[in-house]
Amino acid sequence: MNSDMLIKQYCKELRFGKNIYESYSKIIATDYADFLAQLLKMEIDRRELVRKNRNLKSAGFDVIKTFENYEFRDIQIPNAISIEELKTGAFIDKFENLILYGPVGTGKSHMATAIGVAACSRGKKVKFYRTAALVNLLSEAKAKGELQRFMKQLRKTDLLICDEWGYVPFEKDGSQLLFQVISECYEKRSVIITTNLEFSKWNGIFYDEKLTSAIIDRLVHHSHLLVFQGQSYRLTHSTMKSH
Secondary structure (H helix, E strand, O other): OOHHHHHHHHHHHOOOOOHHHHHHHHOOOOOHHHHHHHHHHHHHHHHHHHHHHHHHHHHOOOOOOOOOOOOOOOEEOOOOOOHHHHHHOHHHHHOOEEEEEOOOOOOHHHHHHHHHHHHHHOOOOEEEEEHHHHHHHHHHHHHOOOHHHHHHHHHOOOEEEEEEEOOOOOOHHHHHHHHHHHHHHOOOOEEEEEEOOOHHHOHHHHOOHHHHHHHHHHHHOOEEEEEEOOOOHHHHOOOOOOO
């Protein structure tokens, strides 16, 4: 068996995949040590890319968004957090939360997604849900006796994104399940919420003042409130607007 075949066989036995035996011959090195260093670096880069792609896929984003050309002009950002910290997701390492509040179409979901995508690139595990869909999944898991397994999956995340929080009111069971999720996240992982409802109106989502207060208390502690202003981006750029 020639060297090429042996390298291919050894790579399979070591579970290196195709990358090494398909690319090693392209390496230009000054000596054996340089060749080996380049070869190992190439495999590390491949594994990092695979990990990032796996994180992105498992996150469940509706659409992949980034901060390229994103406008921060009409957003009130507290002094306690910088734009750079938002872009890099540095707050996730401190188990801090973000509450993105403002009218529909002002870029809240875009920002939440872009932060999540950047976090995936940093090796963080992210889950993105429309809040109503998350409550439905929780209810279904409970009905099937699989709630603990679902919660165990959520515990593995570094960042939980609840999009469109408050768009749909919840039944009592759904509210309690969502509270359980937020409680599980408290001081253990970060949460991003996008909402168009001020805190004083959250009781209209949960219909239980004590539960509403408990959820707000856990979310607001270690949290940054970003207020989105201005006109709806979708409305402003709509092809249906009059000229």
